Amino acid sequence: MxxxxxxxxxxxxxxxxxLMARALREMGVTVEEPDATTFLVTSTGRLVAPxxxxxxxxxxxxxxxxxxxxxxxxxxxxxxxxxxxxxxxIRPLVDALVSLGIDAHCPTGCPxxxxxxxxxxxxxxxxxxxxxxxxxxxxxxxxxPFGDGAIEVALTGKDIGARGYVDLTLAAMRAxxxxxxxxxxxxxxxxxxxxxxxxxxxxxxxxxxxxLWGIEALTGGKIDLGVPTEAFTQPDAAAQATIAQxxxxxxxxxxxxxxxxxxxxxxxxAFNNRPVRFVGIANLRVKETDRIRxxxxxxxxxxxxxxxEEGDDLIVNAxxxxxxxxxxxxxSRIETYHDHRIAMSFALAGLRIxxxxxxxxxxxxxxxPEYWEMLSGLGVELIPTA
Numbered sequence: 070m071x072x073x074x075x076x077x078x079x080x081x082x083x084x085x086x087x088l089m090a091r092a093l094r095e096m097g098v099t100v101e102e103p104d105a106t107t108f109l110v111t112s113t114g115r116l117v118a119p120x121x122x123x124x125x126x127x128x129x130x131x132x133x134x135x136x137x138x139x140x141x142x143x144x145x146x147x148x149x150x151x152x153x154x155x156x157x158x159i160r161p162l163v164d165a166l167v168s169l170g171i172d173a174h175c176p177t178g179c180p181x182x183x184x185x186x187x188x189x190x191x192x193x194x195x196x197x198x199x200x201x202x203x204x205x206x207x208x209x210x211x212x213x214p215f216g217d218g219a220i221e222v223a224l225t226g227k228d229i230g231a232r233g234y235v236d237l238t239l240a241a242m243r244a245x246x247x248x249x250x251x252x253x254x255x256x257x258x259x260x261x262x263x264x265x266x267x268x269x270x271x272x273x274x275x276x277x278x279x280x281l282w283g284i285e286a287l288t289g290g291k292i293d294l295g296v297p298t299e300a301f302t303q304p305d306a307a308a309q310a311t312i313a314q315x316x317x318x319x320x321x322x323x324x325x326x327x328x329x330x331x332x333x334x335x336x337x338x339a340f341n342n343r344p345v346r347f348v349g350i351a352n353l354r355v356k357e358t359d360r361i362r363x364x365x366x367x368x369x370x371x372x373x374x375x376x377x378e379e380g381d382d383l384i385v386n387a388x389x390x391x392x393x394x395x396x397x398x399x400x401s402r403i404e405t406y407h408d409h410r411i412a413m414s415f416a417l418a419g420l421r422i423x424x425x426x427x428x429x430x431x432x433x434x435x436x437x438p439e440y441w442e443m444l445s446g447l448g449v450e451l452i453p454t455a
Contacts, residue, residue, distance in 0.1 A: 070138060070215070071245050072114030073266025080108050080271050084435045085128040092135060095119040096142070114263055118144030122181065127153045127357055127407070127435070130204060136162055136182050137208035140171045141215040143188035149181035153407060158355055162205040165197040169220075192218030192261070200228040201355055207238040213259035214247045223256035231326050231352075233304030240302075244269055272296070275303035276410075277437050279333040282308065283417045284447065286315040286337050292447070305330045316342045316389060325349030328356075331383075332414035335364045339375055340421060341387035351381035357435075358406035367415055371401045371422060392421050400424035409435040416444065426454055 080086065082105060090100045090108065096119050099111040116138060123139070123146065125132045132150055136159060139146040149155075160178040167173055169191030175182045190212060199206045206222065206229065213220040229235070239249050239257070245267055248260040273296055281292050298309045308330035311318060318341050324331040331350055338345040353360040361383050368376035368385065376385050399422050405412040409432050419425030433440040445451055 070114065070116065070141075070211075071110075071112060071264035071266045074109060074111040075245075075266040076268045077108040077110065078106060078268070078270045079273070080106050081274055081436070082106070083438050084126065085131060088125050088128045089131040089135075092119075092123045092125060092131065095121070095123060096139070110266075112266075116142050118142050118146055118186075122147035122149045125150045125154065125180075127151050127157075129154070129157055129202075129357070132157075132180055133159060133162060133202070133204040133208045134211060136173075136184070137166065137212040140166050140169075140173065140184050140186055141188065141190050141212055142184075142186040144186055146184050146186065147181050148184070153357060155179050155181070158201055159205075161198040161201060162208055165195050165205070165209055168195050169193075169216075190216045190220075192216045192220055194221040194223060196223050196225045198225045200226060201352055203229050203231045203234045206235050210235070210238055210249070210257060210259060211242060214242070214262050214264060216259070216261045218261055220259045220261075221252075221256055222259065223254070227255075231304050231328055233326055237302065241269070272301060272303070274436070275301045275306040275308075276329040279305060279308045279312070279330045280413050280417065280437075280440070282312045283333045283337045283414070284420065286312050287340060287417055287420050308334055312337055316340065318343075318345055320344065321346050321348060323347075323349045324353075328352055329410060332360055332364050332410045333417070335368070335376070335383060335385050336414045336417050338385040338387055339368055339371065339418065340389060340391050341385070342389050344387050345385045346379075347383040347385070350383060354381065356410075357408040358411065360408065360410065363404075363406050363408060363411050364414075367401075367403050367411065370403060371399070371418060371425075400426075402426045403428060405429045405432050407432050409433045409437065413437060413440055416440075420449065 094100050097117040101109040136148050157179055159175055163173045163175045172185040197205055209222050242249055245264040246262055248262050250258040278294055285292055305327045307327045315337055320343055322345055324347050331347055361378055365376040365378050403415045405428055412427050412430055412433050416427055
């Protein structure tokens with residue numbers, strides 16, 4: 070959406086970013102990949118209507134961000150995904166777009182979303198319910214510089230999932246020339262500046278780093294990530310301080326601002342010296358799968374009674390005895406529910422317990438295509454199964 074050519078360095082190449090890049094190409098943007106971690110993106114500054122519906126798999130970030138972005142297009146656009154994406158809520162974002170005068174529809178409250186655009190994005194105040202996801206807010210904010218006038222984005226309540234990611238959004242917008250004012254009432258005022266191309270470096274993925282921090286905790290080892298923890302600006306980096314307290318992690322962990330790190334911490338918590346209750350994680354029920362239920366189910370495959378759900382809280386009944394050699398011959402077949410984070414986090418259990426089998430290991434390609442190669446590089450033995 071920025072006029073000119075932008076060079077993005079340090080970029081992750083995964084299934085999600087491949088789907089996003091393909092969608093942008095279908096809307097008239099040139100996206101080149103000169104090396105493994107760089108995108109060259111060239112645009113006129115305006116997207117054009119694609120010839121067919123945009124298919125985004127189960128990439129929730131891409132689906133939400135593009136739902137707002139395509140509302141700036143003159144023409145009809147359908148934003149769709151796979152069967153799992155079609156179960157993930159998007160109505161709060163669609164309702165916000167409608168309040169700006171945009172013709173947008175999602176009959177089920179989930180994708181597919183159909184938008185009949187006029188090339189105008191409206192102006193004035195728009196309110197949005199961000200209790201399910203901060204990505205609704207980020208999507209609106211990123212499209213707001215294409216308004217007919219200034220747009221004020223306000224929350225309908227105080228709850229917002231992972232607010233720190235909105236701060237990352239604002240930093241990126243400003244780097245591309247947007248003028249955004251953080252207001253004292255918690256709203257944001259965005260001027261109709263559009264964007265200008267720039268070079269932008271992307272810091273390493275803190276959500277992916279949580280698995281490495283988990284490996285350190287469970288093995289007593291040390292891994293050089295190539296970047297100090299304090300250099301991360303992503304909210305999930307807060308997980309490092311919690312994981313570093315293992316085997317005496319806190320009895321209550323608030324996961325509201327580091328949601329993608331919760332499955333990692335929960336698996337590590339299974340070996341903790343005391344039980345752990347995870348709170349503030351209701352949003353995990355509308356991720357790639359219901360992660361509260363998935364984590365509880367799979368921990369109970371490792372040992373019945375190891376975890377339970379209590380409302381929207383997750384209780385992990387820690388068992389430090391799982392660290393003992395006696396458990397090296399155990400057998401657990403872990404269902405991943407097509408969810409990359411379930412696969413990657415439960416692989417950590419296999420560092421201490423024998424016979425952990427991860428079903429559908431290829432699902433990690435969604436955000437970490439080289440995950441298994443990384444484990445092998447650390448000396449972890451991986452045995453293919455039929």
